[in-house]
Amino acid sequence: MSRIGKQPVILPKGVTVTVGSDNVITVKGPKGELKQVIDRDIKVEVKNDEVVFNRPTDQIRHRAMHGLYRALVNNLVKGVTDGYKKELELVGVGFKAANQGNILDLSLGYSHNIIFEIPKELKVATATEKGQNPKIILEGVDKQLLGQVAAKLRGLRKPEPYKGKGVKYSNEILRRKAGKAAGK
Secondary structure (H helix, E strand, C coil): CCCCCCCCEECCCCCEEEECCCCEEEEEECCEEEEEECCCCCEEEEECCEEEEECCCCCHHHHHHHHHHHHHHHHHHHHHHCCEEEEEEEECCCCEEEEECCEEEEECCCCCCEEEECCCCCEEEEECCCCCCCEEEEEECCHHHHHHHHHHHHHHCCCCCCCCCEEEECCCCCCCCCCCCCCC
16 A cells, blocks of 8 residues: 555644545635645545545556545645745846746846746745845745746756856755866
8 A cells, every 4th residue: 555645634723625526626724725636536535634545456557646646635735724935046147036026027147137927826025135146935825836937937047067057946956067177
């Protein structure tokens, strides 16, 4: 049996989970509401502040889905209670970030500024402190959407291995390469 799939998802106070007839799980909490479609073979039961997942057989597909949907619903529960947060750092001379509402204006060393629209489900903030690299802070309840937007922002200028210039996650450790060997 799946080690992840057999563990129940514990529901904190203020969080309700409902399972629709078309296998859609709705999670409501203090920070919002999220939905997730579940495979029809996986059975979901909500009983006394726990969500339990059961699979019909030990087929590889069923075993894979068992742990997957338990992890996805756990992420939904954590999202509506605590929320998720990602910080990105702009490393490089002249790299800047500014936002007006959910419109992000990035200066990443190209000939033009990049205007990036953040989805309305996420909150964005920028911080520029003297002596520090500019930061972009993304917050939201949907872990998948947050990760996707952060990855797109990082993809605009990936950190290069020699000087480390580019957009990186603030907790990311880069593998650095030695430059050209100096003369003889």
